[in-house]
Amino acid sequence: MTSPRPQRQRVILANRRGARVIRTRVEVQEQTRVGDALVRGLVRAQLGLALRLAAVAVCAVALIPLLLGLFPQVDDVQIAGIRLNWLILAALVYPVLYGVGKLYVRLAEQGERDFVRVVDGEP
């Protein structure tokens, strides 16, 4: 009885596509001037995105105490028997936070895909 013969495998030195890709990748990996500029661009873009979305969240959330302080009469607005300030802080804030987070994840991943595409020199 013989053991089953292992499947034949093709051995190649490198992917054809990979060979073409390597140059810009190496620029980033080796931190040449071009590579560094690419990374700086990525960091700036991601930071800008994070700061913009943080500003949106802070404006949406942290303005509430200021508004409630300036216009105490807002407290008396009621929707379905619940005061507006309670409705906002106990329920409505949470979907806003999640929405901002979800938008960030989508845009940040998009930014990274764009970066990889530039580095790999795809059209």
Added chain:
Amino acid sequence: MTGAPLTAAALLAAALATVGIGFYGIRLSRTTSDFLVASRSIGPQWNAAAISGEYLSAASFLGVAGLIAKYGADALWYPVGFTAGYLGLLLFVAAPLRRSGAYTVPDFAEFRLGSARLRKVAMLVVVVICTFYLVPQYQGAGLALKTLLGLPVWVGPVAVGAIVVVNVVGGGMRSITFVQAFQYWLKLTAIAVPALALLALFLSDTTKLDGPLPPVIQHQTTVTVETDVVVQVAEPAGITVTGDVDGTRMDGAAFPAPGRYTLAHGSTLTLAAGSATPVVAGAPSSGDDWLASGRGLGGGHPLYQVISIIIATFLGTMGLPHVLVRFYTNPDGTAARRTALAVIALLSLFYLFPTLLGVFARQFVPQLLITGTADAAVLLLPSAAIGGGIGAVSSPVASLAPVLAALVAAGAIAAFLATSSGLLVSIAGALSTDVLRGRVRDFRVAAVVGGMVPIPLALLASSLELSRSVGLVFAVAASTLCPLLVLGIWWRGLTSVGAASGLVVGGLASGVATTLAVVGGVDDRMLGGWPAVVVGYPAAVTVPLAFLTMVVVSLLTSASRPPDVARIFARMHVPERLGMGVERLPRE
């Protein structure tokens, strides 16, 4: 029949399940990487559940409801901030932190700035934050076992400490991941079911929450004061007191007039049905004040308090070592981001229920507002509200009370266990790799030491409300590790001297404030109340101070920037596909 045997059984079941699930993980744990970062193999779903399970501590499970019952609208900022912290973490920290390939926060500091000395400072900060955080968890466990089963206060800390040490020593990060994920769902069930059951009761109840009067006692109650307390009596009718009041002995007499009274420990108050509840001085007394925003949480300068709570909780999450270390267990930066997003969803779902319970507590068990032990509200609510006569009209509901009480108890014990085990893994990870030699055996030794030391601290330290004391820990985290991470990830100009100065300045400022607050606070009347409120809510001052120190000192020492900062930045920010990442591990 009382619910005590059932409650005890539920507590035991939760504890056994914890050890049992932990044991499942122990079989999988072999290497140092398993113990420190679960070999970086945890997907977003599991990790998000584990992070939520770990994060929802006693402060969230018990404390939030207590604070809302006591202070009303402004206390809602705690759950909002606890959740929003993950948005900050997602935006500024999650993916680059994971891509750094570090295995603890001190390791990240060394990776970024190349200084072994800074690593030691960061290690110290991590251990201090985690220990500060463990103490209220242990105290909460003591309170819970005392409230539920009448056990002595020391039993809770010892029991929780022992279980947690066993799990962490046995399987480290890999083991507690399963435990914490399980505990999130246990806690959610344990708080959602009673909240929904009481919601039906609440909607059928006609008592109003607003109006000029404090909440009204619904059936005759006797309250024993266990520590001296100053109460605000709005309406003396129907209340009799036995014990020392303002230093004079009273024996079954009524308060002479509305006003503030100091009750010595050992006094008992008897409240007739329909009487207005006295509340702890400083808390809003009338229903209208309680419902309105901008009244603060006792003490002066309410707007400052709210802003400081927002800063501490929004930024503090980014500096909690036990949360950060969980992100190292994800396989890559993308998974880390998705984990943070899923955590926001899980926390949003959870926090609906403590808010409801806080409102119900004010309605159904207002006597808790007298003694200041509002933390016990969630534990006592099911039996008090359903068993105590209000729900007696419908007997099937009344028979549910012990079951609900047992469920809540199981959730509470899960809260203590999950958070404590996460904290302990962080302490053990930092100590074993930075003080000892980083072998599995060192991790275990560090876990035993780190789990035992807070027990005497928990018994000796006075206790604030759980959420308040945890809020202070958030302030320390926001003033130390948060600026280190945010500036380290996004600003090339940070130097190791700058980072260390910021850690020391922020840590000392917030640490001193926290210590003062725990040992009794500062006199309210000094300098218009500002020193008192800054000590009670330090973040709005100490966080900018820490950021400023790091930036200024880094600019002054800009010659000592690490030479390979470009490569480090590329590693943190470039997607894994380009193959720049290196996973760091302690040398064995």
